[in-house]
Amino acid sequence: ARAVIGTLCDDDTDYLLALARSPMLAGNETAATEALGRAIRTSQGSPLLYAETVLAAGQRYALGDLNMDLVARIDRALSMLGPEDKLMRARLLGRKAAALTPAENPERTLAMAREAVRLTDTDHAPLQRIEVAVSVGSALADFAHPKERIPVNQELIELARKAGDRALTLRGLSRLVTDYVEAGELAAADQCLAARNQLARQLKLPRFGWMEPLLRSMRGMIDGRFADCHQAVAEAEDRGREFPDARRCIAVHRTWLGFVEDEIQGLSERETVVLGHLRTMPAALSLVVRATSAFRAGDLQRARDEVAVLTTALPHCAVNTLATLAEVVAAVGSKELASAMLKRLRAHADTSAVWGLFGLTCGPPVAASMGLLAAKCGDSRKAIEHFEAALVHASSMGARAHRAWVRYWYAQTLSLDASRGEETRKLLDAAASEASQIGMSGLVRRCEKISANAVFGEAPMRQDVHQWAIRQEGGGWRVDQPGRPSFLLGNLRGLKMIARLAEVSGREVHVLELVSFGNEGAPDRGDAGEMLDKEAIASYRKRLHDLHAIVEDAVTKNDALGADGARSEIDAIEAELSRALGLGGRARRASAPVERARVSAQRRIRAAIKRIAAEDAALGAYLSKSVRTGTYCVYRPADTST
Numbered sequence: 295a296r297a298v299i300g301t302l303c304d305d306d307t308d309y310l311l312a313l314a315r316s317p318m319l320a321g322n323e324t325a326a327t328e329a330l331g332r333a334i335r336t337s338q339g340s341p342l343l344y345a346e347t348v349l350a351a352g353q354r355y356a357l358g359d360l361n362m363d364l365v366a367r368i369d370r371a372l373s374m375l376g377p378e379d380k381l382m383r384a385r386l387l388g389r390k391a392a393a394l395t396p397a398e399n400p401e402r403t404l405a406m407a408r409e410a411v412r413l414t415d416t417d418h419a420p421l422q423r424i425e426v427a428v429s430v431g432s433a434l435a436d437f438a439h440p441k442e443r444i445p446v447n448q449e450l451i452e453l454a455r456k457a458g459d460r461a462l463t464l465r466g467l468s469r470l471v472t473d474y475v476e477a478g479e480l481a482a483a484d485q486c487l488a489a490r491n492q493l494a495r496q497l498k499l500p501r502f503g504w505m506e507p508l509l510r511s512m513r514g515m516i517d518g519r520f521a522d523c524h525q526a527v528a529e530a531e532d533r534g535r536e537f538p539d540a541r542r543c544i545a546v547h548r549t550w551l552g553f554v555e556d557e558i559q560g561l562s563e564r565e566t567v568v569l570g571h572l573r574t575m576p577a578a579l580s581l582v583v584r585a586t587s588a589f590r591a592g593d594l595q596r597a598r599d600e601v602a603v604l605t606t607a608l609p610h611c612a613v614n615t616l617a618t619l620a621e622v623v624a625a626v627g628s629k630e631l632a633s634a635m636l637k638r639l640r641a642h643a644d645t646s647a648v649w650g651l652f653g654l655t656c657g658p659p660v661a662a663s664m665g666l667l668a669a670k671c672g673d674s675r676k677a678i679e680h681f682e683a684a685l686v687h688a689s690s691m692g693a694r695a696h697r698a699w700v701r702y703w704y705a706q707t708l709s710l711d712a713s714r715g716e717e718t719r720k721l722l723d724a725a726a727s728e729a730s731q732i733g734m735s736g737l738v739r740r741c742e743k744i745s746a747n748a749v750f751g752e753a754p755m756r757q758d759v760h761q762w763a764i765r766q767e768g769g770g771w772r773v774d775q776p777g778r779p780s781f782l783l784g785n786l787r788g789l790k791m792i793a794r795l796a797e798v799s800g801r802e803v804h805v806l807e808l809v810s811f812g813n814e815g816a817p818d819r820g821d822a823g824e825m826l827d828k829e830a831i832a833s834y835r836k837r838l839h840d841l842h843a844i845v846e847d848a849v850t851k852n853d854a855l856g857a858d859g860a861r862s863e864i865d866a867i868e869a870e871l872s873r874a875l876g877l878g879g880r881a882r883r884a885s886a887p888v889e890r891a892r893v894s895a896q897r898r899i900r901a902a903i904k905r906i907a908a909e910d911a912a913l914g915a916y917l918s919k920s921v922r923t924g925t926y927c928v929y930r931p932a933d934t935s936t
Contacts, residue, residue, distance in 0.1 A: 348368055351367065383413055391410065420837070428465070431446050435652070450465070454466060475513075506535035510522070512655060584596075586621075598627075623670065624670040658693075662684035769785050804925065808891075903918055
């Protein structure tokens with residue numbers, strides 16, 4: 295076609311754009327760049343044509359690389375548009391947000407992406423809506439909550455399917471898998487993964503082949519199947535060696551797999567490889583690799599030096615960057631940095647630490663990182679709440695390696711309190727046992743090191759006036775009491791729950807962890823309606839308004855204590871609203887498993903105590919007073935002296 299046209303259309307921007315896109319799609323970037331340069335020069339007099347040319351220049355998106363030349367051109371194109379050019383403005387804003395990711399100021403970039411969504415209407419051309427969804431999805435990845443990203447990527451898949459674009463459908467499905475994993479919705483993730491892999495195999499293109507085994511490894515990280523992970527990574531390397539994006543993603547994946555597995559051997563080699571791939575990206579990504587590698591290897595001074603250069607503005611730090619750095623900052627960083635990280639992570643407390651298409655990894659719950667940071671800030675109560683929530687999250691996902699890490703970090707935090715020695719010991723034993731079962735020898739050694747240095751005293755609590763014990767025997771449970779006949783009961787699930795509560799006497803156990811311990815299986819992922827109803831949201835917002843007035847009044851009166859108290863309540867309410875409200879203030883749906891688990895645990899524990907009372911009325915009455923059920927369950931020896 296070009297030979298026929300000759301030089302007749304060399305000043306026609308539409309022709310030059312078509313010319314640029316053709317070699318671009320064929321992989322000839324040099325020819326594409328030359329044609330684009332000519333198109334940009336010829337389109338200066340037309341705002342819309344210039345904008346189209348700029349978007350064509352940004353057609354190839356290099357994940358993680360900031361393209362400031364493209365951003366400058368987009369800004370010029372935006373300044374040339376009129377107020378009526380809503381769709382073009384949306385396309386440019388979405389592309390700019392993607393070009394700025396990983397963002398120095400995430401909130402500003404996320405706001406840009408959200409504005410692009412707002413400006414896009416369902417009556418706009420499908421291909422241009424696809425373009426916005428692709429860009430916005432890139433900007434939201436690794437920074438926004440997965441519940442905000444899921445509808446964007448669902449729309450991309452729907453539009454791409456209607457347009458017959460199987461490559462973009464595959465991209466949307468790949469993104470959606472990681473969104474569901476981050477949200478803890480593994481059933482949806484597995485269903486999406488099956489559809490994604492089927493489509494990738496149909497396309498039969500080498501550039502789509504390497505991601506399937508890497509996603510398989512991501513799934514294995516959750517289950518603690520590390521041998522399967524290494525096999526899958528080797529397969530991905532074999533398939534993706536010709537593609538730079540694949541090599542970078544695999545290097546990131548291998549590094550974070552090593553962090554989850556706690557595989558110290560080869561840490562230096564992995565660090566060198568991944569840093570080579572990250573050299574063109576913002577410094578925060580290299581920093582987290584160097585700092586975490588040094589910390590895990592025991593080089594605390596190097597780790598301290600690395601995090602010392604990080605400011606409380608946390609530039610370019612994605613959620614997983616912060617979640618990974620938490621253990622380093624908690625050990626060798628400043629309280630100010632820990633506080634800033636905690637604030638940034640607050641909206642993601644119900645998620646796992648995940649890399650999306652950048653690395654395809656799944657790490658421990660974000661709540662565990664928040665527990666470490668809260669402890670660093672001196673708030674032991676909040677730290678315990680975060681660790682308990684992290685245990686629930688990991689247990690609900692069946693994430694064995696993640697649960698072992700949570701218990702280890704939890705124990706590490708409690709070990710600083712001599713009065714909680716028994717809880718520390720039990721958490722360390724559980725962490726070491728689970729880590730040993732799935733081959734995490736490095737974490738086992740860490741648990742043993744804390745055990746060797748800790749003093750395990752009894753927690754200050756009432757003397758258990760009933761000396762009794764419960765142990766599994768054959769297919770049932772035997773209850774022993776000094777000076778009284780022992781008796782054998784059947785294999786009631788409630789007895790196993792009581793045994794667990796007695797084992798961690800005095801510690802509150804979330805029902806999801808307790809039910810999982812009681813062999814109930816993983817809870818389903820249904821929903822129980824909105825987290826907060828309209829009346830509660832309105833009440834919270836009114837209280838926020840009042841609290842801000844209280845702060846202003848306290849500051850005027852130099853009442854620092856009153857101001858701090860009001861600010862603490864503001865932080866708590868804002869955290870609750872952030873948890874309960876999604877994009878545009880829409881209410882998020884609450885998870886039903888907790889309520890079902892609570893009812894199940896209460897019913898089974900009551901039945902078990904009733905069965906014990908049939909054999910020994912006094913012990914049954916005592917357990918009725920000592921065992922408390924609810925969202926959190928606890929065995930706390932009752933005072934029977936009155």
